[in-house]
Amino acid sequence: MKYIVAAETDIGITKKVNQDSVCVKNAETKQGKAALVMVCDGMGGLSKGELASAEVIRSFSDWFDYELAYELENWSWRDAGQSVLNRLKLLNSRIIDYGRLNGVQLGTTVTGILAVNNQMMTFHVGDSRIYKLSYHIKQLTEDHTFVNREVKRGTMTAEQAKTDPRRNALTQCIGVSGDITPEIKFGTIESGTNYLICSDGFRHVITEEEIFDGLSPKRITTKSSMQARIRELIETVKNRKESDNISAVMFRAEY
Amino acid sequence: MTKYELMVIAAAAAAFVLINIIMWSIIIAKEKKSRKNNAPAQPAMPYYGMPAMTQAVPQSVTQTRTAVFNTRANPTEPPQRPRVKRSDFILLDDIVIVHTDERIE
Numbered sequence: 001m002k003y004i005v006a007a008e009t010d011i012g013i014t015k016k017v018n019q020d021s022v023c024v025k026n027a028e029t030k031q032g033k034a035a036l037v038m039v040c041d042g043m044g045g046l047s048k049g050e051l052a053s054a055e056v057i058r059s060f061s062d063w064f065d066y067e068l069a070y071e072l073e074n075w076s077w078r079d080a081g082q083s084v085l086n087r088l089k090l091l092n093s094r095i096i097d098y099g100r101l102n103g104v105q106l107g108t109t110v111t112g113i114l115a116v117n118n119q120m121m122t123f124h125v126g127d128s129r130i131y132k133l134s135y136h137i138k139q140l141t142e143d144h145t146f147v148n149r150e151v152k153r154g155t156m157t158a159e160q161a162k163t164d165p166r167r168n169a170l171t172q173c174i175g176v177s178g179d180i181t182p183e184i185k186f187g188t189i190e191s192g193t194n195y196l197i198c199s200d201g202f203r204h205v206i207t208e209e210e211i212f213d214g215l216s217p218k219r220i221t222t223k224s225s226m227q228a229r230i231r232e233l234i235e236t237v238k239n240r241k242e243s244d245n246i247s248a249v250m251f252r253a254e255y
Numbered sequence: 256m257t258k259y260e261l262m263v264i265a266a267a268a269a270a271f272v273l274i275n276i277i278m279w280s281i282i283i284a285k286e287k288k289s290r291k292n293n294a295p296a297q298p299a300m301p302y303y304g305m306p307a308m309t310q311a312v313p314q315s316v317t318q319t320r321t322a323v324f325n326t327r328a329n330p331t332e333p334p335q336r337p338r339v340k341r342s343d344f345i346l347l348d349d350i351v352i353v354h355t356d357e358r359i360e
Binding site: 018019024057 | 339340341344345358
């Protein structure tokens with residue numbers, strides 16, 4: 001079994017700071033393979049969004065580097081899920097406290113995949129997304145946005161949501177919402193399937209069809225091709241005048 | 256309240272307790288079994304509905320389950336192990352991109 005991973009992030013064409021943070025880790029362990037791939041999108045419009053996203057990424061990165069090997073010795077996905085939930089809640093409290101103490105508002109989305117051998121867990125707060133690309137493209141995460149909530153309630157159509165001025169308003173994110181309800185799911189990794197995690201800046205101005213065409217698992221099978229194709233898509237997004245930071249990471253398992 | 260009504264309430268309460276005992280016995284038994292079988296190589300454990308999680312339809316992850324998590328409790332800082340990388344844990348890819356040196360302590 002092998003994991004293939006890649007990551008790209010770009011400041012974009014208008015922002016002065018890249019508030020996104022990304023993490024891609026792939027390890028060989030005594031118990032087999034393990035990987036962590038994540039994107040955190042520091043909140044646009046909020047000062048110090050890059051600090052919030054960096055804090056979350058560093059916390060998970062340190063956990064992967066120093067804790068995971070011990071936890072794998074007696075691994076339980078249930079415990080792992082509870083641990084991720086606790087970590088996210090702690091980070092949420094810590095960032096809120098920092099904001100209060102320093103008189104700043106900062107926040108971040110967090111979306112990631114933790115893989116151990118052929119099993120995976122996804123965790124998600126905000127409007128970054130996980131896509132699964134196999135014979136077609138599917139979104140694995142729900143957007144925690146105002147417009148998505150209204151569409152689900154039936155008070156807004158999907159078309160209206162695309163142009164609604166509140167389309168970027170989040171219903172929850174790390175560091176802003178007093179209480180968060182992270183979306184955590186478990187599943188089996190499909191061999192030869194590509195998983196994409198991207199910030200909203202990556203997907204605003206390109207369609208899901210374009211993403212699938214660009215990152216199809218039949219053609220994109222190596223680290224270098226992943227890296228190159230993500231970069232190509234980022235350049236396309238910039239050419240189409242996307243104003244946000246742009247980040248994407250990819251993960252693929254073959255067994 | 257009549258004696259009959261009290262008996263109905265008591266019976267309902269007893270049934271509720273019994274169902275909970277049975278349900279949790281099954282959960283614990285399955286968890287123990289799964290742990291014995293070296294969990295990393297096993298399919299994801301059976302999980303049971305957590306409202307916040309089941310709202311998001313897990314249609315895209317095969318064999319997806321949701322777990323019972325304690326979302327109410329205030330999480331405490333996990334115990335810190337020595338920050339030493341183990342020799343049997345080999346990082347093949349290690350990319351961390353952040354855009355600030357500032358830390359929240």
